Amino acid sequence: MKTKYFMAFFCIYAFFASISEGKIEINSDYPGGNIIVEKIDQEKDTVYLRQDLRGSKPWWFYWNFKAKNIGGKTVKFKFVNQAKPWRLIDAFGPAISTDGGKTWKWQNPQEQPAVDEFFYTAPEGVNEVRFSYCIPYLFSDLESFSKEFEGKNGFKLRPLCKTRQGRQNVCIALNESPAKKKPRVFLTSRHHACEATGSYVLEGFMRELFSDSAEGKALREAAEYFIIPMVDLDGVENGDQGKNRAPHDHGRDYIDNPIYPSVAAAKEKLLEWEKQGGTDIIIDFHSPFVGERPKDGRTYNDNSSIYLPGRPDATIEKQVKIFSDIIESVNTSELPFLSSDFLPYGTGWNKPSNDPNRSSLPDYATKLKGTKMSASIETPYATCRGVATSKENLKDFGRCVAKALLKYIDSIKTN
Numbered sequence: 001m002k003t004k005y006f007m008a009f010f011c012i013y014a015f016f017a018s019i020s021e022g023k024i025e026i027n028s029d030y031p032g033g034n035i036i037v038e039k040i041d042q043e044k045d046t047v048y049l050r051q052d053l054r055g056s057k058p059w060w061f062y063w064n065f066k067a068k069n070i071g072g073k074t075v076k077f078k079f080v081n082q083a084k085p086w087r088l089i090d091a092f093g094p095a096i097s098t099d100g101g102k103t104w105k106w107q108n109p110q111e112q113p114a115v116d117e118f119f120y121t122a123p124e125g126v127n128e129v130r131f132s133y134c135i136p137y138l139f140s141d142l143e144s145f146s147k148e149f150e151g152k153n154g155f156k157l158r159p160l161c162k163t164r165q166g167r168q169n170v171c172i173a174l175n176e177s178p179a180k181k182k183p184r185v186f187l188t189s190r191h192h193a194c195e196a197t198g199s200y201v202l203e204g205f206m207r208e209l210f211s212d213s214a215e216g217k218a219l220r221e222a223a224e225y226f227i228i229p230m231v232d233l234d235g236v237e238n239g240d241q242g243k244n245r246a247p248h249d250h251g252r253d254y255i256d257n258p259i260y261p262s263v264a265a266a267k268e269k270l271l272e273w274e275k276q277g278g279t280d281i282i283i284d285f286h287s288p289f290v291g292e293r294p295k296d297g298r299t300y301n302d303n304s305s306i307y308l309p310g311r312p313d314a315t316i317e318k319q320v321k322i323f324s325d326i327i328e329s330v331n332t333s334e335l336p337f338l339s340s341d342f343l344p345y346g347t348g349w350n351k352p353s354n355d356p357n358r359s360s361l362p363d364y365a366t367k368l369k370g371t372k373m374s375a376s377i378e379t380p381y382a383t384c385r386g387v388a389t390s391k392e393n394l395k396d397f398g399r400c401v402a403k404a405l406l407k408y409i410d411s412i413k414t415n
Ligand SMILES: [Zn+2]
Pocket: 191, 192, 195, 251, 286, 287
């Protein structure tokens, strides 16, 4: 009798297990993951979902999830319950990974993707696929780079601070000297957690800085460096969009009493340098808003081209424009860079902030003595004037930014 009951139980279990095995499953339980599933219509192979704003009020567009049991199916992914009718899918469709996030490819449809939905046909046998708004760059990517470069020409990841959630944040320092002997360069990225292209460009920059090339050697001889690759490390790992997070994001935390330990550490370093003669050059690596294909086939907006925004201080803005011109002159990467895409202060989104309780790194840098040039570089998520971003070409562009910095340092020495 007992065997009979067991067999019956086993058959029922196996029946339900086989049903759930074939069902589409969605989750984001990995670093960088972000999704809310509203509904899955298993009959119609349609998934209704939305990005998880994580308590921040303003609408944003970052999402990153995996779908299981979709092999051989054509699945429709539809974003719903949006506060704004804005685009959630960039110029080349979703970024797709079929190897658990190691490699990514843009879906790259022939035409402008729909604003809020895409279809994907998974090959038979490929049952787990990751989809992301952009090609992610996580702490594990920084660690892989670090393992490759550890000890090379002075490269070393060092502790910076503990994050609010207890993670160990890191920095890189080179040629530290209390007696200021060389120009000082302060580099940051991920003030906004989802802005992954900034990390690839900064990694490319570091690849040149610590390389055996003639430019790498000259860069190391030319300046002192302090680098914070992931200011909002918690946000990067949690898969937060991070931009405009409540009560304010890391990029607006350069106030008297910063609420984020990494910004407090960044300020501490800048103040230490301030007492020792000042910081000469600041470069903050960002990504802009959602990009798209040009409606007329040729006019790219500022979310679809790499550019540097101008600064409120006219003297600093002039230097940023000079740096922008140099980047164009040395850029040999696949990604186009036109210095005419420079966004002068007072134009487009680049207007005065009317919130006296917030201060950005460039605002703060303007108050420090010695700041000659304080640039941000905005690198689009997907399309740079029609060329699709990849891990490789973003890093190549970063190497060119490093070479441009070398020329820029030479220019300020001779002036
Ligand atoms: Zn940003």
